[in-house]
Amino acid sequence: MRKYLLLSLLIFIASNSIQAQQKSVITQYNYNGLLLNPAYAGNQNRLTVNMLFRKQWVNFDGAPSTKVFSAHTATRNKRVGLGFLLSNDQIGVHDDIGFYGMYAYKIPFGRGNLAFGIQGGFNYLNSGFDRLNLRQNNDVVFSTFNQKFNPNVGTGLFYSTKRSYLGLSVPYLLENSIIRNGSGLSDAKESRYYFLTGGKVMKLQDNLMFKPSTLIRYQVGSPVGFDLNANFFIDDILNVGVSYRSSDAISAMFAINLNSNAIFGYAYDHTLSDIGGYSNGSHEFMLIYHINLFNELCHAYF
Numbered sequence: 001m002r003k004y005l006l007l008s009l010l011i012f013i014a015s016n017s018i019q020a021q022q023k024s025v026i027t028q029y030n031y032n033g034l035l036l037n038p039a040y041a042g043n044q045n046r047l048t049v050n051m052l053f054r055k056q057w058v059n060f061d062g063a064p065s066t067k068v069f070s071a072h073t074a075t076r077n078k079r080v081g082l083g084f085l086l087s088n089d090q091i092g093v094h095d096d097i098g099f100y101g102m103y104a105y106k107i108p109f110g111r112g113n114l115a116f117g118i119q120g121g122f123n124y125l126n127s128g129f130d131r132l133n134l135r136q137n138n139d140v141v142f143s144t145f146n147q148k149f150n151p152n153v154g155t156g157l158f159y160s161t162k163r164s165y166l167g168l169s170v171p172y173l174l175e176n177s178i179i180r181n182g183s184g185l186s187d188a189k190e191s192r193y194y195f196l197t198g199g200k201v202m203k204l205q206d207n208l209m210f211k212p213s214t215l216i217r218y219q220v221g222s223p224v225g226f227d228l229n230a231n232f233f234i235d236d237i238l239n240v241g242v243s244y245r246s247s248d249a250i251s252a253m254f255a256i257n258l259n260s261n262a263i264f265g266y267a268y269d270h271t272l273s274d275i276g277g278y279s280n281g282s283h284e285f286m287l288i289y290h291i292n293l294f295n296e297l298c299h300a301y302f
Contacts, residue, residue, distance in 0.1 A: 037169035039117025039158035042074035042081020057279035112161035150176035
């Protein structure tokens with residue numbers, strides 16, 4: 001029954017030509033700025049490799065799951081940042097693979113650096129309708145669409161000092177068609193996203209740092225959403241924090257430095273929406289590996 005309800009929802013989205021949320025929601029985005037803003041590439045003047053797995057709404061049939069692999073680095077002159085992001089989102093019978101390359105250029109500005117970033121790539125959506133038990137095998141809704149290739153581009157600005165940052169980005173500018181029925185009955189499109197991020201690290205004690213941060217997201221055709229985050233860094237080894245995502249979830253997270261190069265992170269989301277009555281929340285696992293290419297002291301505050 002749950003799979004039937006989820007499938008019905010997807011069909012409703014397509015058949016009514018509305019714009020809906022397509023991009024995955026990640027709780028630990030503070031550890032991977034590429035998820036939101038291409039101008040973040042190379043920000044820490046080191047090579048950073050990030051792997052993440054998210055299982056959303058555990059025990060809810062057909063719920064989303066997300067895998068992300070990304071890497072970015074500054075070049076030798078430290079002005080240019082390069083990166084890429086490979087993602088795989090699965091929901092129900094739909095499988096969305098994305099690949100994007102990022103370029104950022106930094107200039108000194110005030111007490112920090114201002115970076116301009118661009119990205120380009122594609123999403124490949126494959127719908128496995130053959131896994132469904134259809135009463136009518138020649139149903140036109142399922143027979144005319146199962147694969148879609150969508151190129152896209154995006155841009156952003158990112159200003160940062162040693163202890164603070166502010167970013168504005170539009171990572172997906174093109175509003176591509178997701179599903180177009182051959183008979184013209186349906187047309188679902190990707191909605192453009194706008195992200196505004198900001199945060200500041202404050203010293204409470206010699207071995208304790210506090211970082212409040214926020215993310216404001218706007219998707220065309222949807223209400224404005226926001227995240228409020230509070231993180232504590234203990235001895236530059238352990239990071240614990242909580243987060244509130246408007247009308248969606250409250251989260252608890254931690255990240256620990258396994259050694260001077262590797263970080264492991266975990267986040268748990270408690271769902272606040274009605275879906276929470278059918279699931280056991282969401283789990284997110286992250287592994288980061290840093291390589292210091294320029295012998296500079298770096299902190300993983302953002």
